Amino acid sequence: MADPVSELERGRQAYAGRAWLDAYTALSSADRAGSLGADDLDLLASSASMVGRMDEYLSLLERAHHAHLDAGEPLRAVRCALWLGINLAIRGELGSAGGWFGKAQRLIEREGQDCVEQGYLLLPAAMQGQMRGDFDAAYEAAGEAAAIGERFGDADLFTVAVHIQGLVRINQARTEEGLRLLDEAMVAVTAGEVSPMFTGIVYCGVIAGCEEAYDPRRAHEWTNALARWCEEQPQLVAFSGRCLAHRAGIMQLHGAWRDALAEARLARERCEQAMNPAATGQALYQQGELHRLQGDFEAAEAAYRDASRFGRE
Structure with missing residues (x-):
């Protein structure tokens, strides 16, 4: 049986090195040996998110929320509640999301600072x-x-x-x-001032914004930067699907339709693994567009139907 203390330290070190799967594995082992404290539950939850284990991520966030409350850290508990609300909203569970946002608001008001x-x-x-x-x-x-x-x-x-x-x-x-x-x-x-979770969120949002603004130069620049960031973390699953989708878009603009289709298919798999329905729908719609450009209208129609099931019209 692994020593829980050494597993805990191994997990913390892996987390600091952004070896997300190693961190998840070691911290999970330490947790099974003896429930983790609030701070280490935060690390385990983040690691679960980064390797695409989203159901477990939400469960761990809820545990961390209660652990911070038990430790007399209500404002740390607020952050867990907010992440729960945001992720539930992304999944379309708006009632549960609103409940967690309400809980966060009540805790802040109770603190009165x-x-x-x-x-x-x-x-x-x-x-x-x-x-x-x-x-x-x-x-x-x-x-x-x-x-x-x-x-x-x-x-x-x-x-x-x-x-x-x-x-x-x-x-x-x-x-x-x-x-x-x-x-x-x-x-x-790009200066490294932002935590990994928010780095991924901002990268993806900025690239989508550049695409909406019809600025392919900026979109290409930031897509390449996101790709480098993902490549520096080979165990990363979160954000990698959207990175692939953005890369497929760049390839499509340059006429590399076959390569773009392969990237879009992989993007769909990664986005599904990360339980991101909006991104999955976009990747499927992208597949439809690429099939259409190549004259495969039957495959295009099937991809558009699948995209519609994920809310992408």
Whole structure:
């Protein structure tokens, strides 16, 4: 039987080195030998997310939330609640997501202090405003979150909020301003100031924004940067599917349709593994477009139908 202490240390070291599967394996072993504390549950949860074990990720986040409460760390518990809400919302489980957002809000109000978590709680409001087309409200919420992140010196919060502002401005056809904000967010990402989870989120959002703004040069530049970031972490599953999808888009623009189709198929597999229905639908739609360009209309129609099942019309 493995020594749980050495497994725990091995897991922490693997996490620090971004060897996500090694970290997940070692920390899981240590957890089975004796329940992990709140901080190490955070590491295990993040590792599970990075290797695409999303059901387990959510379960671990819930355990970490309660562990932080038991340890007298309510604001750390708030962050777990927020991640639970965001990920449940992505999966379409809006009732459960709202419950976790409400729990986070109540904990912050109970603490009654000025804290950076207030800024994190604005992120779901900004994203929800963007999705329902209330762009002014979304921009305002993201701007307030960015200001809180800057005041507390929290690079994760500041960067993700500025990138949401950029996406909203592109949605509003204020493209030049939006791209400037996305470039500002990428300065922090490429400087290594942002944690891995938020790095992946911002990369994917920025590339999607560049594509929406019809700026292929920027999209190509940031897609190559994302690919390098993924390649530096060979055990990474999260974000790798969307990276492949973006690469397929670049290949399609350059007329390399067969190679693009192979990338899009792999992207679909990775996105499904990461339980990201929106990204899966986009990868399937991309396959349909590539089949259509190559004259295989029957395969294209099948891919479009599959994409529709994941919400991509």
